[in-house]
Amino acid sequence: MSEATPPPPRILSIAGSDSSGGAGIQADIKTITMLGGYAMTAITAVTAQNTRGVQGVEALPPQFVLDQVESCLSDIGADAIKIGMLGSSETARLLAERLDSFAGPIVFDPVMVATSGSALADSETIAGFAALMDIATVVTPNLPELEALTGRSGLAEEDVFDAAKQLADTHGAQILAKGGHAEGDDQVIDRIVSPTGKLASFAHARIDTRHTHGTGCTLSAALATMLGYRQPTTNAIRIARAFTYAAIENAPGFGEGSGPLGHQAVRKLEPPEED
Template sequence: MLPRVLAIAGSDSGGGAGIQADIKTITLLGAYAATAVTAITVQNSLGVAAVHLVPPDIVAAQVRAVLTDIGADAVKIGMLGHDATIDAVADALADFAGPVVLDPVMVAKGGAFLLAPEAVGLLSARLLPMAAVVTPNVPELEALAGTQVEDEADLLLAAQELLESGARAVLAKGGHLPGDGDEVVDWLASHEGNRRFASPRMATRHTHGTGCTLASAVAAGLAKGLPLERAVAEARAYVAGALAHAPGLGAGHGPLGHGWTLASG
């Protein structure tokens, strides 16, 4: 059977992030993408101009509609917006037994808030424990762990603190770390141990949707039955290729080249 991934996230009118990036990534990695849309955003490569939140009961109904018919082998959660949606999604997934990838989307690349600050605690309490892996960048990790992250050592320490708070595994992304190093370092921390991932840093402004793409790629790997470490390694390789093949669209933070695997044969 074709692996199935349910993506729960907001819509990006520019097509670079959110549910659009999820669908592209999941499909191009050989899985079936179903969706539950949590918000409609008005955005392009220059930033987010407006956000319209979908009523929480409609979000939950979308989740249940997919799970009771098409089904899912993995779930990816992205933008949720506020506390009522967090509760609705947590309730709708209460009986889901497969892996959940939680991308704790809080702030857009242009600076717009995509999760109410007062909802961070609820996200930690309700969704963090059910996630097979949570994939925070540095600002998100600081908010979730309640600690400052200034270097790679801090990155790993904060990830370990998040484990102690109830997370099952944490993929702490180091792309936002200060400094001009020639590599991007991520740490995968779990109760079985820690693994360091490093890749060359690319000098490009076309990075819109990297977090959504990475989380969806991990979810696609888990839906195929891959172990977490391998799913993360393959997801990072896919994102690196998408960054390298960005189409150069937009005057700001442009989208990735999600279809690079087709172009490269």
């Protein structure tokens, strides 16, 4: 590396391992790497899964998860952190305590259910999400997750902002409410909301495909990477959404169910200029 070339942003992903490579830690590493970042990991759980579903989950001991985090932060350090599948409520508690003093951006993807429909968090773990949302910079729930986190059900399109604002006010975080699960065939609309109000909306044409395994992991990892580049939040979201959309378009078509994205097929993006 020449003296004129800045080092890549250091991104720590704290998430579960997907044996089929489509989501979780594997999707995060691919995303961070394709966007020019340096990927580190703290694995919270290992799963036996494929495009058809999750066949088994083994959560790692919470203290060992914390040990992995400490190993990364105490030596290499991190410019941003992405948190995904947690594995247990105790892991959530320990992470919230350890990362409360982290100075960089934290993106929390409150993973509850896999794309296949398999549950990846029990009620106690979901209850533990609150402490992590308190320290997060951006929280990225899809609509079912937003409903669960706010105690609302059957959110209509006009209610999404209010629900996201409720979550933002409660935890002091920015909420990226993802609209992929909304009814309608034409567009996917995502909304970023802060405690002070609505920041922006983003829309793109809905892609007619079953190959969407790992979209939430990809988006949140891309967002963390862009924030690690010190991009403003709205610009970071635009780039993260563009990367995710391109990865869906380039899905290789593997598997009999919800197949993985084509991260490696996305054109290499030039690192953005730092602010």
